Structure formats: C-alpha cells, structure tokens
Amino acid sequence: MDLQIALLLGQDGLTNGAIYALLALALVLVFAVTRVIFIPQGEFVAFGALTLASLQAGKLPGTVWLLLALGVLIGVLEGSRAVRAGQLRRLPLIVLLNVGVPLLLAGTLIAVSPATLPLPVQVLLALMLVVPLGPMIYRLAYQPVAEASVLVLLIVSVAVHVALTGLGLLFFGAEGSRTPPFTEVSFAVGDALLQGQTVLVIVASLGLIIALYLFFERTIYGKALRATAMNRTGARLMGISGTLAGMLSFTLAALIGVLSGILISPITTIYYDSGFLIGLKGFVGAIIGGLASYPVAAAGAALVGLLESYSSFWASAFKEVIVFTLIIPVLLWRSLKTTHVEEQ
Amino acid sequence: MRINARIGRLLAVLAAAFAVTVHADINVGVTLSATGPAASLGIPEKNSFALLPTTIAGQKVNYIVLDDASDTTTAVKNTRKLIAENKVDVIVGSTITPNSLAMIDVVAEAETPMISMAASSRIIEPMDAKRYWVFKTPQNDAQMATAIVEHMTNNNVKSVAYIGFADAYGEGWWNEFSKIAEVRKIQIVANERFNRADTSVTGQVLKIMAAKPDAVLVGGAGTPAALPQKSLKEKGYKGMMYQTHGVANADFLRVCGKDCEGTLLPAGPVLVAGQLPDSNPIKKAALEYVNKYEAAHGKGSVSTFGAHAWDAAKLLASAVPEALKKGQPGTREFRKALRDALEATRNVTAAHGVFNLSAQDHLGFDQRARVMVRIEGGNWKLVQ
Numbered sequence: 001m002d003l004q005i006a007l008l009l010g011q012d013g014l015t016n017g018a019i020y021a022l023l024a025l026a027l028v029l030v031f032a033v034t035r036v037i038f039i040p041q042g043e044f045v046a047f048g049a050l051t052l053a054s055l056q057a058g059k060l061p062g063t064v065w066l067l068l069a070l071g072v073l074i075g076v077l078e079g080s081r082a083v084r085a086g087q088l089r090r091l092p093l094i095v096l097l098n099v100g101v102p103l104l105l106a107g108t109l110i111a112v113s114p115a116t117l118p119l120p121v122q123v124l125l126a127l128m129l130v131v132p133l134g135p136m137i138y139r140l141a142y143q144p145v146a147e148a149s150v151l152v153l154l155i156v157s158v159a160v161h162v163a164l165t166g167l168g169l170l171f172f173g174a175e176g177s178r179t180p181p182f183t184e185v186s187f188a189v190g191d192a193l194l195q196g197q198t199v200l201v202i203v204a205s206l207g208l209i210i211a212l213y214l215f216f217e218r219t220i221y222g223k224a225l226r227a228t229a230m231n232r233t234g235a236r237l238m239g240i241s242g243t244l245a246g247m248l249s250f251t252l253a254a255l256i257g258v259l260s261g262i263l264i265s266p267i268t269t270i271y272y273d274s275g276f277l278i279g280l281k282g283f284v285g286a287i288i289g290g291l292a293s294y295p296v297a298a299a300g301a302a303l304v305g306l307l308e309s310y311s312s313f314w315a316s317a318f319k320e321v322i323v324f325t326l327i328i329p330v331l332l333w334r335s336l337k338t339t340h341v342e343e344q
Numbered sequence: 345m346r347i348n349a350r351i352g353r354l355l356a357v358l359a360a361a362f363a364v365t366v367h368a369d370i371n372v373g374v375t376l377s378a379t380g381p382a383a384s385l386g387i388p389e390k391n392s393f394a395l396l397p398t399t400i401a402g403q404k405v406n407y408i409v410l411d412d413a414s415d416t417t418t419a420v421k422n423t424r425k426l427i428a429e430n431k432v433d434v435i436v437g438s439t440i441t442p443n444s445l446a447m448i449d450v451v452a453e454a455e456t457p458m459i460s461m462a463a464s465s466r467i468i469e470p471m472d473a474k475r476y477w478v479f480k481t482p483q484n485d486a487q488m489a490t491a492i493v494e495h496m497t498n499n500n501v502k503s504v505a506y507i508g509f510a511d512a513y514g515e516g517w518w519n520e521f522s523k524i525a526e527v528r529k530i531q532i533v534a535n536e537r538f539n540r541a542d543t544s545v546t547g548q549v550l551k552i553m554a555a556k557p558d559a560v561l562v563g564g565a566g567t568p569a570a571l572p573q574k575s576l577k578e579k580g581y582k583g584m585m586y587q588t589h590g591v592a593n594a595d596f597l598r599v600c601g602k603d604c605e606g607t608l609l610p611a612g613p614v615l616v617a618g619q620l621p622d623s624n625p626i627k628k629a630a631l632e633y634v635n636k637y638e639a640a641h642g643k644g645s646v647s648t649f650g651a652h653a654w655d656a657a658k659l660l661a662s663a664v665p666e667a668l669k670k671g672q673p674g675t676r677e678f679r680k681a682l683r684d685a686l687e688a689t690r691n692v693t694a695a696h697g698v699f700n701l702s703a704q705d706h707l708g709f710d711q712r713a714r715v716m717v718r719i720e721g722g723n724w725k726l727v728q
Contacts, residue, residue, distance in 0.1 A: 169379055176595075
C-alpha cells in the first residue's frame with residue numbers, strides 16, 4: 001500500500017463516513033427527543049434515491065401512492081377526532097393538509113413529465129414526496145404509543161422497517177438504480193482521478209451539519225427540541241408540545257435521510273433494501289456517541305467509514321465483520337465507564 | 345338432530361369423493377425467491393409460471409406458487425407444506441442454491457421429484473440416494489466458468505483478478521473458476537469480495553489495479569455486479585472485463601450504461617435468441633418463451649432467469665404423459681413414475697438448451713446450452 005492508495009482509501013472512507021455521520025445525527029436526534037430507536041432511518045435514504053431515479057426515468061414513483069394512502073389514513077383519524085370533539089371548523093383544514101396536498105402533488109406529477117424537468121426541480125419533487133412520510137409515520141405508528149417503553153417503541157420501529165422494505169420492493173422492483181452526477185468535475189490526484197461528486201458529498205454533509213447546529217442553537221424550534229431531549233416533562237410544563245417535538249424530529253430525520261440518499265445515488269447503486277445497512281452503520285456511529293452526543297456520534301460514523309474503506313482493501317471478505325465488531329469494545333467501554341440506570 | 349348428523353356424514357362422504365376427483369389434477373408445488381436478496385431472479389420466474397399452459401396431456405395442472413423470501417428455513421417450510429397439505433406431485437424450486445440444497449432432504453423423504461432453478465452443480469452432484477429425486481434446469485457454474493476460461497486463453501489473457509459476492513454465489517464461482525483457470529495456466533493475481541448492498545468497492549478496486557491483471561472477472565448477479573465495474577472504469581482500468589451469466593437482465597444494462605461496453609459474459613442462448621442461426625434448434629424454443637414473456641410484460645423485460653422456470657415446465661411436459669401411463673396423479677406410483685420419466689428425458693429442446701438426462705446427469709445440457717455474449721451499444725451481442 002503506497003501513499004496514493006492510502007489517500008484514495010481515506011477519501012473514500014470519509015465520503016461514506018459523511019453519509020453515516022448524517023444518519024447517526026438523525027438517529028441521535030430522534031432518540032433524544034422521542035426515545036425511538038429509528039431503524040427505518042435507512043429506508044428514507046433508499047426511498048429518496050429511488051424516487052429521484054424513477055422521476056428521472058419518467059416513471060411515477062410509488063411513493064406518491066404511499067403519501068396519498070398515509071394522508072387519507074391520517075385525514076380519517078384526525079377528522080373523526082375533530083367530529084367527536086365537535087370542532088367541525090377544523091375539518092376542511094385537516095382534509096386539505098392530509099389529502100389535498102398529496103393529491104395536488106400526484107396531479108402535478110401526472111400532468112408534467114418529470115423526466116424533462118431540470119435536476120434541482122426533480123430533487124425538490126423527490127424531497128416533497130418522501131420527507132412528509134417521516135412525520136406521517138410518526139403520527140400513525142409512534143404517536144399513539146408515545147409514552148410506551150423504549151422496548152415497545154423499538155418493536156414498532158422493526159415493524160415499520162419491515163413494512164417499508166416490502167413497500168420499497170413493490171414500488172421500485174428488486175433491481176437498483178443510479179442517478180446522474182450533480183457535477184462532472186474531476187480532479188487529478190497523482191495517477192488517479194478524484195470525482196467531483198465525492199467531494200460534493202463531503203461538502204454538502206458538512207454544510208448540513210452546520211445548518212443543523214445553527215437550527216438547534218439559534219431557532220426557537222431547535223431550542224424546543226433540545227429542551228424536550230433534555231427533560232420531556234419539564235419541557236411540557238414550559239408549554240412545548242411533545243407531539244410537535246416528535247413530528248419535528250421525524251421531519252428532520254426524514255429530510256436528512258432523503259438528502260443522504262440523493263447525495264450518494266450518483267456514486268453507488270441504491271436498492272430498495274440498501275437503506276438498512278447504511279442506516280445500521282450510522283447506528284454504529286450513534287452508539288459510539290452513546291445515542292446522546294452529536295459530535296462523538298459524527299466522529300464515530302466517520303471512523304466507521306474509514307474502517308470500512310481500509311478493511312475492504314486488506315480483507316474484503318471480512319469487511320462487515322470488522323465494521324460491526326467495532327461495536328463490542330465500544331459497548332464494553334461504555335458500560336464500564338457509565339453507571340447503568342434502569343429506564344423508568 | 346340425528347338426521348342432521350346423518351346429512352352431515354353424507355356431505356362429508358360426498359366431499360371426500362369430490363376431493364378424490366380434485367386430486368386427479370396434477371399439482372405442481374413451486375417455491376421461489378420473489379422477495380429478499382434474490383428477488384431479481386425470483387420475480388421473472390414467478391412471472392413465467394403465469395404464462396405456462398394449464399393442461400399437460402389433457403390433464404389439468406395446478407401451479408401452487410409460494411414465496412420463500414430467499415430464506416432457507418422458509419424454503420424448507422414451503423416444501424413441507426406443499427407436500428403435506430397440497431399433496432403435490434412435483435416440487436419446482438427454489439431460486440437459489442442454499443435453499444435448493446436444504447430442500448433435498450425433504451423431497452427425498454417424501455419421495456417427490458424436485459426440479460431446482462438454482463445454478464450450483466452441488467444440487468445434483470455427487471449422485472446419491474437423496475439426489476436420486478432431484479433435477480435442475482440452469483447450466484452448472486462449472487460449464488459457464490469453462491466458457492469464460494476458454495475465451496480468456498483464446499484471447500491471450502495471462503493474469504486475472506476475481507471480485508465476487510461475499511455469499512454462496514461468489515464463493516461458488518470462485519471455486520469453479522480458480523480450479524479451471526489453474527489447469528489452463530491462467531494466473532489469478534487478486535481474489536476480492538464485496539456485498540450486494542455495498543455503497544463502495546474502492547478498496548477492492550485499488551487492490552485489483554495494483555495487481556495489474558489482463559482481465560477482471562466479476563462474480564455477481566443482477567445490478568449489484570455493475571458497481572465493481574463502474575469503480576474500475578472510474579479509477580482508469582483499461583483491461584478486459586468479464587461478468588457471469590447472473591447479470592443477464594435489462595436492468596444491468598440500464599445501471600451499468602456505457603461503462604459496460606465491451607464486457608464479455610457466458611449466458612444461456614435465450615439471451616440472444618433472435619441472433620442465433622436458424623439452424624440452431626434452440627432458436628425456435630427460446631423465441632417462443634421470449635415472445636410470450638414480452639407480450640405479457642413489455643418489450644425488453646425478458647431475462648434468462650425466468651427461462652429456467654419455463655424449462656422446468658418443458659421437462660414436466662415431456663415426462664408427465666409417460667408417468668400418467670403408470671399411475672394417477674396424487675399417488676406414490678405417479679411420483680415415482682414421474683421421476684423415472686424425467687430421468688429418461690431425451691432431446692427435449694428448451695429455451696436454454698437441449699436436455700438429454702441420464703441416471704448420473706440430472707441436468708443433461710451440452711455445449712449448446714451456453715454462448716459467449718458481448719455488451720455492444722447497450723445490447724447483448726452474440727460472439728460467434
């Protein structure tokens with residue numbers, strides 16, 4: 001292994017590590033605010049990438065129908081609750097928000113051929129299609145059991161993950177897709193070429209992390225999320241709605257997932273079930289951060305990416321073994337270092 | 345009340361009588377991997393069963409298709425269920441080798457013939473008391489590997505790097521390929537693995553590049569096999585590229601795009617059916633399948649995997665009339681006779697080749713069952 005190979009591997013590891021770091025941040029965020037271990041996080045990566053790919057292939061992505069179906073379900077749920085409470089005035093808004101908007105989106109997609117639109121518009125459409133699924137899933141699957149134990153929430157997560165993977169196979173088929181790169185620029189590093197797209201991934205991830213930092217530090221909603229993460233009961237006493245915090249954290253998690261998917265789909269093939277493994281590696285990063293510390297989680301995820309890259313060079317057959325074995329010493333170290341407090 | 349009980353008993357007897365007539369249909373139990381990692385192979389197989397004729401030799405045929413989710417335990421469970429509850433006369437499946445190997449014990453115990461749609465030769469070799477009941481339709485990996493090595497020696501390839509799936513498929517290809525390459529004095533300079541869902545193979549690709557091989561063989565199936573090839577191109581690799589027949593579907597061409605121009609692979613003749621010479625008997629049989637499939641699922645939708653299911657039905661179509669002479673469907677005699685008739689298959693032309701089975705060879709393909717194909721202009725081109 002000469003210096004050039006070492007550098008290329010390092011660059012590759014950091015590219016993947018940046019994506020894992022984004023997912024690790026989303027996992028920490030969701031867990032801190034809602035105590036949900038969000039296994040379906042990776043599905044948003046796959047759904048985002050594949051929705052964009054089907055838009056570019058001129059096909060109507062199946063996520064439209066999922067959005068519509070979830071919208072109708074929530075509309076019925078909220079609508080019947082409003083009727084029971086006698087608040088008939090709220091009905092039009094509920095219907096408009098949950099059914100009208102998805103219908104409008106579906107109508108737009110059928111009316112214009114998305115394949116001819118410029119790339120930024122396609123990306124925007126993919127975001128509009130997939131990101132709302134985050135809060136919708138929270139509303140349907142997690143909000144009714146929001147006060148349950150971590151274990152129950154984890155089991156719900158597994159169920160949501162399995163359901164979404166199955167739907168992914170139905171929507172996008174078994175074969176994978178790639179999207180064209182955002183930039184064709186490439187730099188010569190010694191004899192080898194460095195693709196502009198991989199640099200873009202790292203830069204965009206860093207930008208997103210900074211944006212998240214500013215959101216948590218500077219905005220009232222970000223502060224509300226931090227307050228909920230710190231002390232749920234205390235935050236509620238101060239007038240911060242637990243439901244709103246949950247919705248918001250799931251929206252952010254979905255947004256991060258979809259953006260990650262859109263960023264990496266030009267450099268790798270994404271399948272309907274790719275998300276799980278990507279999410280799991282982000283999870284290893286999040287575990288290194290104890291599901292609590294954002295900077296440690298991001299650094300851990302970068303470490304996972306680097307470890308993966310170098311181990312694929314030295315012992316490609318054992319790559320996954322090496323990456324996931326990392327979690328054992330980390331857990332050992334954490335359990336020795338911290339005193340365990342029983343939940344609830 | 346007593347009258348009611350009597351009527352009930354009468355009805356039960358009648359139902360039993362009807363059940364016997366129902367069982368006179370031939371029941372074909374199918375377990376395939378329409379979901380899970382092997383879904384890209386299982387789905388076209390599943391689609392192919394919907395195209396099959398519903399009668400053989402005047403007898404009605406019921407295809408009972410179950411999904412095993414590419415999971416070994418489920419495949420075994422499906423097989424037991426098909427045999428115990430549906431009283432099937434023959435099992436077709438599964439899509440992948442690990443599942444098929446696990447099913448052998450079950451079908452042998454129940455004395456039911458089985459036709460696998462998976463590639464490994466271990467499913468039917470070495471022949472023993474259990475594999476006595478087992479047949480398969482896809483070409484053996486060894487046969488395909490020989491075609492690749494032959495092409496390599498003819499084109500002056502001295503050193504090869506291998507990168508394959510870190511699963512049964514990649515491992516099976518490595519075993520066959522390394523064995524044959526060694527005999528033919530081709531040096532293997534790198535042996536790497538990657539996973540189906542990997543987002544990057546940069547490490548493996550850099551290692552391969554450092555070894556400077558004349559050619560690279562990718563042992564993968566479906567669109568995932570495009571990733572190493574695209575990475576190699578990206579990093580400036582200029583040598584020859586070989587893929588296996590596992591990539592022979594339209595999605596691979598879509599994902600790999602112009603990076604796959606010039607790639608060589610062995611495949612069943614059905615992949616290039618239209619380009620076969622008219623003198624080749626397989627052309628007609630293969631085109632029949634291609635036309636049927638594309639009429640139902642659209643142009644360019646056909647893959648070689650579904651044709652393995654079609655070929656299994658071809659074997660049955662030739663064996664069932666013989667077996668019907670010996671016994672009624674649903675009986676032990678019929679299953680035994682069906683097995684014997686399958687083993688006695690001679691000169692049955694199917695989409696992938698010509699079947700000539702024997703007691704020792706439960707596949708029965710010859711050299712006609714494989715062709716070398718090159719990717720040119722985003723299409724499969726037969727290499728003469």
